[in-house]
Amino acid sequence: MKEGFRHSMAWLHTWGGLLFGWLLFAVFITGSLGVFDEAISRWMGPPAQATAALSSEQRMEAVRLATRHLEQTAAHSPFWGIRLPGEGEGSLRLAWRDGVGQLRIDHLDPLSGTPLPATAQRESDGGHHFVHMHFQLQAGTFGIWLVGLATVALLVALISGVVVHKRIFKDFFTFRPAKGQRSWLDGHNAAGVLTLPFQLMIAYSGLVVFYDTYMPAAIAANFHDVDHYEQALLERPGRPARQGVAAPLLPLECLLAVGETRLGREARFLVLSAPGDAGALVRIFGRPLAEDGQQELVVNSGVAAFKGATGEALWLEEPGLAQGGGALLTQQVMVALHFVRFGGYPLKWLYFVSGLVGAVLIATGLVLFSLKRRKRQTPEFGAATASIHRLIEALNVAAVAGISLACIAFFWINRLLPTALEQRAEWEISLFFAVWALSLPHALLRPPLRAWWEQLGLAALLCLTLPLINAITTGDQLLAALARGDGARAGVELVAVAIGLLLAWLAWQLRRRQRLAMEPLEVH
Amino acid sequence: MAPFTTSVAALALAFAGLTTLALAMARHYGAIWRRSPTAAEAALLRALGALLLLEALLACTLGWGVVVGLVAWFCLLSVAGLGLVLLLPYAPQRVLLLAQAGAPLALLLLLAGGR
Incomplete structure (x- = not known):
């Protein structure tokens, strides 16, 4: 009975995690970037003007x-x-x-x-693009509903994950690197277990932000519309x-x-x-x-x-x-927990890192799904199994590497689009989606490992050369921004370079792995 | 107290606390001392680890007050724990050194800032 329960939880974790993981990775990566929306907007906007405060x-x-x-x-x-x-x-x-x-x-x-x-x-949505992307995918109310559904799935995955993870306390600090699937699972477990309070909080509070959208029945039954409800609530x-x-x-x-x-x-x-x-x-x-x-x-x-x-x-x-009383105050506290406008930069950094760890949690889960199936071919979809597994691999690449590439490409698009363009901010967003969309056919055409390292490698390149493109297009240099104490602008580029180094290392590892895997073929 | 000082101090204390808790487990204790901890040693390490985590909480409340401090503490524990998990398999001795050096320095920082 007990094993039956764990078994069904494992099924739920695997398939629920896979289906919604594709979307959730994008939500986590853009949400984490959204923590620094003001700094990103500053970087994307017009050059800083020396502004005396207006009287x-x-x-x-x-x-x-x-x-x-x-x-x-x-x-x-x-x-x-x-x-x-x-x-x-x-x-x-x-x-x-x-x-x-x-x-x-x-x-x-x-x-x-x-x-x-x-x-x-240089009209741009700036950092708000990432904030909007993470809660509504730039798709209005439909997007809010979709992200809400994915968030409920995230809560289910977190809780079923705790049930499935048999050795949660014994393996609390365990990470065994360079051991293939074992290491991916250790990484997945460590990312999930150590940041579990944050992940539960961010998922639940995210739902609470839109309580009147996700659970409209009570308001619809008792009030003419949301406006009347607010009047009654706020007197x-x-x-x-x-x-x-x-x-x-x-x-x-x-x-x-x-x-x-x-x-x-x-x-x-x-x-x-x-x-x-x-x-x-x-x-x-x-x-x-x-x-x-x-x-x-x-x-x-x-x-x-x-x-x-x-x-x-x-x-x-x-x-x-x-x-508005206790209930609204409770909601406001949860919303505040989600938005992290408190505690200054230290808290923003903690949220940024915890959010990225959430993204790592999802990415490692997606990778594990494919790794397990690469090892033992279970004919779970009959004759179509191989092609469906291939499609899932490609979707994994686009959902993880593709969105990362689109995010850094958004910074490049911001610098490369002509400033006189009509509807410039909308163009930036459309091109962001275009990059993301193109990552899928690329992932389908290339062998999986090659697709992984090519997309991550390109993202790394764009990250590492961001200060360069900024210097070329605006004449402003990273060192100059640092020297005049413009932490927002310099910070964006420094973080991009740091992430670029990490992605470059990852891409290099994957490329080496692909070469190793291909060698025997070349010998014959 | 400046949140930056307290967050550095709290991070060091959280790292030291989690390291101490990890060392109370046979696997990680063995990676450094090549044997299992006795029951008394494990209990002592656990108590010390818990104490260090409480000191980290204290540091957070000094910097941000109880409400924001508590949120900061949870996040710091996660981040410190991840740092620990990533470093532990590669350089267990250096993790120990970092924890042993970090905790007293953090306490000094808090005492100096608290005056």
């Missing part, structure tokens, strides 16, 4: 200039977004939707209001509905000043819904402070909301305060 009056003037620009160019957009300069961003960034629903971005000089040329901006007035009646906006800079006073801190971002309508909503988001998250998990920089036409204050989320 309160200068911020008001900037918002006035932004409003003037948006009224002229984006009067019919359903929303306006205004990002004030700061945190290394020198420009005033405006976002809106044009007549066909396409997102448009303009950058203004915050002091004069002159539009800055797009070529100076605040609803968002004003679009009236269809034109009404002039109050001067936004006045609302900014009131909002900053109510928040008790500088604003970072303003969002207007239905500008120009009598039901316009203005939300003012506070800027995080350096000391936020040093001692607490839930970091919240505050939001102040106003009616755009009358200036009536609608609600205030005070910075650092949790609202």
